[in-house]
Amino acid sequence: MESIRSLIEQMLVSIGMSPHYAEKSIFVFLLLCLGFISWLAGYIAHRFITPVILKIVEKTETVLDDYFFNRPVLKALWHVVPSIIFYLLLPQCYTEKTSPTAINLISGATRIYITLTIILLIKAFLSNLVIYSNEQDKLKSHHLIGIIQFLKLLTYLIGAIIIMAFLMGENPMGLIAGLGAAATVLMFIFKDTILGLVAGIQLSTNKMLKPGDWITIEKLNINGIVEEVSLVTVKVRNFDNTICTVPPYTLVSDTFQNWDGMKMRHARRVKRALYIDVNSIRELTEDETTQLMQHKIITSNEIEKAGNPPINLALFRHYIERLLINHPEVIHQETWQWLMARQLEPTPNGLPIELWFYFKEIEFVRYEALTAALMEQIIANIPNFYLRLFQSPTGSDIAKALSSGTIKINKTFSSDCV
Incomplete structure (x- = not known):
């Protein structure tokens, strides 16, 4: 390298350039050559090596390499390699006469660029990890988006500290150690982020929540499908198509209802109550029970269970x-x-008879239709058992009672009202 430098310097001096400007010109020329070599290395890697790697990855049986050796990751990698080549060959451009200011400026700028390219590479890797976790059934139940977002935030934070250290001319590790004294302030600033991370980890490890779950939070009037679980928010689309955002810490500290167990077991509970008028409860005569059996409404076994005489x-x-x-x-x-x-x-509104059972159908519209049809059939058969549902009097009931004379209006007025 020194012989090439001396030969070029002699040629420039021979054409009338001063040795001072000849040395600076050689330095700039070598920097341009080094930059071109680094760029050429990245171009060759992107143009020729990337297709080879993609073909190899496509032929493998494993799925993981399809996400971690795809075009976005390789593109970010080919930005890192040229910058490292430039940094390693940079001392060959220096001489004893090179200004220390220029050396520090160029070396610092190169280090900053390397740091930025490494941050972009880690970001591309983590983004592919999110895609991989969302497409794999085994990982869908784990809350990885919040953790990965925290790792991205941590990457940006460490990268910013390293860049600041390069700009200040300090050792990055020393600067990071010095920030320990400001840990209290940082924890206060990133309080919501830290709480969200801890809550996200709890939601993941306990398998409390994942995208696609149907949740209900009565306290916040939220009832819908979870669309996204991030580091600081949980996005829920309600059934009226409104979108609500809830901090993960709220889900951990308060209570919410997750209907995912219903989907896993393919069983949805029905819990309905019929309020029977207590005055209609009585013993049935033999003729009444015989009539019920003739219409195949009850069986002889049920009559035996109902007592003697049956209720x-x-x-x-x-x-x-x-x-x-x-x-x-x-x-x-x-x-x-x-x-x-x-x-x-018993209540003032009658004696509740609660039905408790489970349908195989869990789809909302079909489930409600089955429940309504079954309840209608049961209510329609209540008079066959000589029972009455309790119902508060309505305007039509009062009008009917007045017309039949059951209720009479006192038309006598006192003299004080005249």
Whole structure:
């Protein structure tokens, strides 16, 4: 390199250039040559090596290399390689007469550029990791987006510290160690980010939430599908197509309902109550029970269970349970799924008979249609058991009572009202 430098310097001096300007011209010329060589190395790698790597990756059976050796990652890599080549060959351009200011300026700028290219490479790698985790069924249940966003933020933070150290002429490790004294201030500034990260890790490790889950947060009036779980927000699209954002820490500190278990078990609970008028509960006569059996509404076994003489409400409960067991869409063979028609504590509005069972159908519209059809059938058969549903009087009930004379209006007025 020195012989080439001396030969070029002699040629420039021979044509009348002063030795001072000849030396500077040679320095600039070598820098341009070094920059061209570095650029050429990156161009060759991008133009010829990238297609070879992509073909090799395409032929492999593993899926992971398709994400970590694709075009975005290789493009970022081919920016790192030329900058490193430039930095390693840069001392060959210096001489004893080269200004220290120029050396520090060019070396510092090269280091900053290398740092920026490495940050872009890590960013491309982490972005592909997000895509990979979203497309793999085994990783969909893990909350990786928030963690990866934190890693990106950490990469930017460390990169900014390193660049600041290069600009200040300090050792990056010494500058990072010096920031330990400001840890309290940094924790206060990034409080929401840190809480979001910790909450995101808890949501992931406990498998509490993932994109695609149906969640309900009654406190915040949120009921919809999770679209995105990031470092500081959870985006939920409600069923009215409005979008709500919730901090992950809120989901961990407060309670929310996740309907994903319903999808996994393909079972959705029905819990409805019918309020029976207590005055209609009574013992049935033999003729009444015989009539019910003739219409195949009840069975002899159900009559025996209802007591002697049978109680109409007990027969009604047994009828409901048999109807549910014979329904093709109702789950009744699993021990973990309850099926019953039970009494609750009496209320001023009547005696509640609660139906508790599970449908195989979990799709919302179909589920509601099945529930409505079944409840309509049960309500329609209530009069067959000589029972009445409790219902508060309406205007038509009062008008009917007035017209029949059941209720009479006192038309006598006191003298004080005249």
